Amino acid sequence: MALAALPFLLSLFQVVQLTVFMIFCLLALSLDLIWGFGGILSFGQAAFFGVGGYAYGVIGINSGRTALAVVAAVVAAALLAALLGYFTFYGRVGAMYFAVITLTVTLILHQVMGSTADPRYAVGAARLGGYNGMTNIPSLALELPGRPSIVLEPVPLFYAVGATLLLIVALCRALVRSSFGRVLRAIREDERRTELLGYDIRWRKLLTFVISGGIAGLAGGLFAGWGNFVNPQVFSLSQSALVVIWVMVGGRGTLYGAVAGTLVVQFLTNYLGAASVTYTTVLLGVALVLIVLLFPRGLVPSLGLAARRLALGLAQAPPAEDSGPA
Amino acid sequence: MSDIVLETRGLVKEFGGLRAVDGVDFVLRRGELRCLIGPNGAGKSTFFHLLAGTLRPTAGGIRFKDLDLTRLEPHEIARAGMGIKFQVPRVYDQLPVAENLWLSAHVRHGRAAAGTVADRVLDEIRFLQHRNTPVGHLSHGDRQWVEIGMVLAAEPELILLDEPTAGMTHAEARRTADLVREINRRATVIVVEHDMDFVRHLAAGVTVLHRGAILAQGSMDEIRDNPVVRDIYLGKRRRASGPPTNSD
Numbered sequence: 001m002a003l004a005a006l007p008f009l010l011s012l013f014q015v016v017q018l019t020v021f022m023i024f025c026l027l028a029l030s031l032d033l034i035w036g037f038g039g040i041l042s043f044g045q046a047a048f049f050g051v052g053g054y055a056y057g058v059i060g061i062n063s064g065r066t067a068l069a070v071v072a073a074v075v076a077a078a079l080l081a082a083l084l085g086y087f088t089f090y091g092r093v094g095a096m097y098f099a100v101i102t103l104t105v106t107l108i109l110h111q112v113m114g115s116t117a118d119p120r121y122a123v124g125a126a127r128l129g130g131y132n133g134m135t136n137i138p139s140l141a142l143e144l145p146g147r148p149s150i151v152l153e154p155v156p157l158f159y160a161v162g163a164t165l166l167l168i169v170a171l172c173r174a175l176v177r178s179s180f181g182r183v184l185r186a187i188r189e190d191e192r193r194t195e196l197l198g199y200d201i202r203w204r205k206l207l208t209f210v211i212s213g214g215i216a217g218l219a220g221g222l223f224a225g226w227g228n229f230v231n232p233q234v235f236s237l238s239q240s241a242l243v244v245i246w247v248m249v250g251g252r253g254t255l256y257g258a259v260a261g262t263l264v265v266q267f268l269t270n271y272l273g274a275a276s277v278t279y280t281t282v283l284l285g286v287a288l289v290l291i292v293l294l295f296p297r298g299l300v301p302s303l304g305l306a307a308r309r310l311a312l313g314l315a316q317a318p319p320a321e322d323s324g325p326a
Numbered sequence: 327m328s329d330i331v332l333e334t335r336g337l338v339k340e341f342g343g344l345r346a347v348d349g350v351d352f353v354l355r356r357g358e359l360r361c362l363i364g365p366n367g368a369g370k371s372t373f374f375h376l377l378a379g380t381l382r383p384t385a386g387g388i389r390f391k392d393l394d395l396t397r398l399e400p401h402e403i404a405r406a407g408m409g410i411k412f413q414v415p416r417v418y419d420q421l422p423v424a425e426n427l428w429l430s431a432h433v434r435h436g437r438a439a440a441g442t443v444a445d446r447v448l449d450e451i452r453f454l455q456h457r458n459t460p461v462g463h464l465s466h467g468d469r470q471w472v473e474i475g476m477v478l479a480a481e482p483e484l485i486l487l488d489e490p491t492a493g494m495t496h497a498e499a500r501r502t503a504d505l506v507r508e509i510n511r512r513a514t515v516i517v518v519e520h521d522m523d524f525v526r527h528l529a530a531g532v533t534v535l536h537r538g539a540i541l542a543q544g545s546m547d548e549i550r551d552n553p554v555v556r557d558i559y560l561g562k563r564r565r566a567s568g569p570p571t572n573s574d
Contacts, residue, residue, distance in 0.1 A: 179437050186429045189418040196378060196416075197480065198404035198433035 003162055007155045019158045021266045022165045023222045028246040028258035029165075029172060030215035035244075036252030037176050038208045039188030040095060044084065044102030045243045047109050048077035048213040050234035052220025054113070054128070057137040057230055061126040066141045066149070070221045077217020078210050085209040089202045103240060110235035133231025140225035161222060165259075168215060172255050175211070184208060188253075249291050251298020260300050264291075329356045330389075331484055331514045332377070337386035339372050339538075346372040348538035349386070354484075359510040361525045362518045363549075364535035365558070370518045371413070373535065374488050377516075378410050379403040390484065405433065409482030409513075413489045415469040417476065419462030423453055426461055426472055431479040443479055451475040451505075466493040474505065485509060487517045491524050503527040 007015050031045045052073035060069035084105060088098050117130025128134055140157060141149040152160055175181050186194045187201050195201050224230045233239065242265075250261020268287055272280045295302040332354040339347040347369045354360055364370050375381040377388060379400040388395040393406055404410070418426050427444035435443050448454050451471050456464065461472050470490065477485055490506065491499040503524055509515060519525050525532065525546060532549045534541040542552045549555055 179432060179440075182425070183429065183432070185421070186418055189420055190416060192380070192400075193416045193418070194429070195399075195401045196380070196404050196410050197430050197476070198401050200399070200401045 004159075007158055012154055015158050016154050017270065019154065019161050020223065020226055021263055022158075022161045023219050023226060024246070024266060025165055025259045025262045026168055026219035026222070027216055027243055028250070028262040029168060029255060030212045030219065031243050031247050032250075032252055032255055032258035033172055033175075033215065034209055034212040035247060036254065036258070037181065037184050037188060038205060038212075039191075040205060040209070041099045041244070042102045042209070042212070043099050043240045043244065044081075044106050045212070045216045046235055046240040047102070047106040048081060048216035049220035049223070049239075049243075050106075050109060050113070050230070050232075051080050052077040052217030053224040053230035053234055054134065054220075055217070056221035056224040057134040058123045058126045060138045060225070061134075061136065062124040064138060065143060066138055066225055067143050069138070070140075070218065070225070073221025073224070074214045074217045077220065078214035081210045081213025082206070085206040085213075089205045089209070092202075103237075106235050106240050107237065110232050110237075113232040113235060129231070131232055133229055133233075134224075135229055137224050137228045137230065139228060140222065157226065161226075164218070164222070168218070169255055169259070172215075176255070180204070245288060247298075249288065249299060251295070251301040254298070254300045254304075257298050257300035261298065264299065330354070331356045331358075331391060332516075333389045334376075335387045335389075337373070337376060337388065338384045339369075339376055339381060340384045345538050347376065347383075350535075350538070350540055352533065352540065354514060354516065356514055357510070359507070359515045359528065359530040360517070361528060361530050361532045362516060362535060363520070363522075363525060363532060364541070367537075368535040369538040370535055371488070372538075374486060374518055377486060378408070404480070404482075407483035409477040409480050409485045411473050411477050411485070411487045411490060413492055413518075415466070415473045417461045417469055417472050419469075420460055422458045422460055423464075423472055423475075424448060424457045427475050427479045430476040434480050443481075447475045447479045450478060467495065467498050470494060470502075474502070478509065481512070483513055485513050485515045487515065487519075489518055489520060491519065491521050499524050500527065 006018065010018065027045060027049050030048070031042065034040050034042050055076035056066075056069040056073040059072040060066050063069070084102065088101060093101065113128060114131045116128035117132065119127060121128045121130075126134060139151045140160065141151045142156075143149040176184065183194065183199055184204060186197075186199070187204060191201055220230075220234065223234075246262040246265055247258050248261070249265055250259065251257030265288070269280075269284055272283050291299065297305075330353055332352070334350055334352040337347055337350040337352070338345065350369075350373060362370055362373070372381065376383050377395070379395060379398060379402075383396055390403070390406060390408060395403055398406070418429070421429075424444055427447050428440050431443035431447070432440040448457060451474065453468075453471065453475065456468070461469055464472065470493065474487075474490065477487075487506065491502050494502060499521060506515060506517060506528060517525075517528065517530070529546070531543070532546055533543045534549060534555055536558055541558070542549055542555050544552070
């Protein structure tokens, strides 16, 4: 794959950048799973990402074992998702309220983690550090039994994260194509109808949300291991909104859209920042508005449709859109 | 097991101070075909939703086979063998016809058989040519058919049809009546209907609801000869809209 050759073509800085973009792609994927396929807009992906980051930090600093820390990141985020999902889905909270609740939880975490500056707030050797964040988080390392662990250099880390991303995309693909995924799409289209066909939508939504939370937690753990650092900014409003923007730009319900959207938005942000344009955020905003206006369904679905139309040429084929190019 | 499939006792549903369903005792035997009629606001829809489990009764009980429906979640009621078709077709517009049927068949038949069942129903409702068409691209009448197909694919024991002919042409309604009678060979059926012609064509037992209570029950002829019913329902319509055979 072209991906494998990239580290040879790019500068080290670019490799490191691309690595974190791929971590963000995982975060976007987690939202696409629950929003694009389950039809449930969650503003809480940043919360799971942050919880994953802190969990990685706490376990990583205390045990020194980064593989264990990654597992802890996934588990902690999935548990939070399970708790949140259980009460909202089994309590039959409406979609709008769900979005608000998840955002609120994220912002509460922002406040809580921000007020942990006092050294008393520590888990073992890991100080939470308030708004300054948690520092000295160990880098991701290759840990084989009976051998000293090897810290992953930028290029191996790039491959490791890339492989993780591909694996998660493949697993999500398998999930949305399974009969579980087909029922999930039915829930997205019409929850009540699906229930009256005899499907228990509550545990299906819960399971999807837990998987989604786990993926976001994985991304958070990798992020903390990538940057050796995590601070309450991961729980901020802008971070929460950014995840939604990635998926919106790329197009939801396609998986690839989430990946493409993240890369486009992040490269654009970087480019505008690097070009030292005075009004970076204004230009970025304009670009996002244009994308959403020109491609209301997102880049990937719109381009996919255009490609199909082109392929059909002038043939009198009916405008058949399939159920979602999963 | 007794041959009573569905029974409600003293069923009450209040909305604020309004009693939409007011003490309904309703009995349905296995294999029956029953039409539920009544003027607008008679409580037909509320009654329907109580049976489906989408509304909880204020008082009273509903038994379906040996189950107390008031304790079950809507999906459990569906799994127990109740199929529901709504007044406004409630189908998955974005999904192809075959997928709609598959989703319904999958509950009862499992993953392996669902495809076969969906194909069979597709043939039964004569929609083979629309297999991959998103349901949203179909006409209103056709979407009604898709929903009827979804009910068939689940092979329920008791079928609730809420105005199955709404939005259909006269010919389509006739075809639906034939299909309902065909379905009735396999399942017990309750039809909520406004179209008197359709009800007559079905030649089924009729229950008349009025102000949330059962006003009369019997065959279509008995109902038509019932002076009270004539007065509050058919009679008024006749005076309002010409010959009785053409009512509503």
